[in-house]
Amino acid sequence: MEKYSLLPEQLQYEGTLSAENFFDPEPVLEEDVLRIHDPEYFKKLQEVRLTRREERATGFPLSKQLVERELAITGGTVKAVEYALKYGVAGNIAGGTHHAYRDRGEGFCLLNDAAVAAAVALRRLKIKKILIVDLDVHQGNGTAKIFEDEPRVFTFSMHGAKNYPLHKEKSDLDIALPDGTGDDEYLKRLREALPRLIDETTPDLIFFQSGVDVLGTDKLGRLGMTVEGCRRRDNIVFKSAFKHGIPLVFNMGGGYSERIAVIVEAHANTYRAAQEIYF
Numbered sequence: 001m002e003k004y005s006l007l008p009e010q011l012q013y014e015g016t017l018s019a020e021n022f023f024d025p026e027p028v029l030e031e032d033v034l035r036i037h038d039p040e041y042f043k044k045l046q047e048v049r050l051t052r053r054e055e056r057a058t059g060f061p062l063s064k065q066l067v068e069r070e071l072a073i074t075g076g077t078v079k080a081v082e083y084a085l086k087y088g089v090a091g092n093i094a095g096g097t098h099h100a101y102r103d104r105g106e107g108f109c110l111l112n113d114a115a116v117a118a119a120v121a122l123r124r125l126k127i128k129k130i131l132i133v134d135l136d137v138h139q140g141n142g143t144a145k146i147f148e149d150e151p152r153v154f155t156f157s158m159h160g161a162k163n164y165p166l167h168k169e170k171s172d173l174d175i176a177l178p179d180g181t182g183d184d185e186y187l188k189r190l191r192e193a194l195p196r197l198i199d200e201t202t203p204d205l206i207f208f209q210s211g212v213d214v215l216g217t218d219k220l221g222r223l224g225m226t227v228e229g230c231r232r233r234d235n236i237v238f239k240s241a242f243k244h245g246i247p248l249v250f251n252m253g254g255g256y257s258e259r260i261a262v263i264v265e266a267h268a269n270t271y272r273a274a275q276e277i278y279f
Helices: 003-013 039-046 052-058 064-087 113-123 141-146 183-201 227-243 260-278
Strands: 089-092 130-134 153-160 173-177 205-209 248-251
Touching: 003 260, 039 064, 064 089, 064 113, 064 205, 064 248, 089 227, 089 260, 113 130, 113 141, 113 205, 113 248, 130 183, 141 153, 153 183, 173 183, 183 227, 205 227, 227 248, 227 260
Parallel strands: 089 248, 130 153, 130 205, 153 173, 205 248
Antiparallel strands: none
16 A cells, blocks of 8 residues: 555654664564464465455455565564564554454455564563554454453454444454544543553553544544544553553554545654654
8 A cells, every 4th residue: 555655754754753763574484473373374375375255355366475465564563572672662564454363364464463473472572461452443353363262462442333344353352432433532432441451451562553544534434533633542552551661562554544645644643652752
């Protein structure tokens, strides 16, 4: 998508970030993918041989280039964990592929980057407890299912009640919002939930899915938030993590407003907030 090239250009042009703040990800290791994904499913991706039905579920025509892109995106989120542990916060310009399950892809997601990175953090980086804060307008169904029996990972999804996916999985905490929910109600619900979750789960690491498809201008969103409300949402998440000294990894997730300038501005606000609060 166009936003993935425009966003870093905008952040550097305005001086929020410099070229030195960016890293080029390496493809994720196979052994790390297999901490989360079914070996047979991953083999089918590598060999580009999903069935027509499986391919339709992903929303993409499968290709070797697409698989390579997913491996790079997931590798970027794994690397962002290392940077977050070092600097307090790190982001992936792409990422947020939260509809991917262990054994299948869905909703433009082939591999679940946050789930793979969380598994790496638990196994290799000795993190003991993880909180996933998914504020994309669509429920993180794949992530919820993957970690349903993993007590070290708490999944929190605040999403549109009537939006995709039709069948919702059970996160550890789901807040389903009615169509048209605007800034005041959204931010009220978030302020009520997030500090309590942090106090109760005491995470060592937070993953933040910062999708901007919550905007009222979004073609797929159905909520009613403004760009300013979305910025305030990001501030709540970052300030909550910073206050408790918890490293945070964020990825972009969705954003489908008609005007690309609106999408880039809303995503840029996420990086501006991280820069202001942490640095």
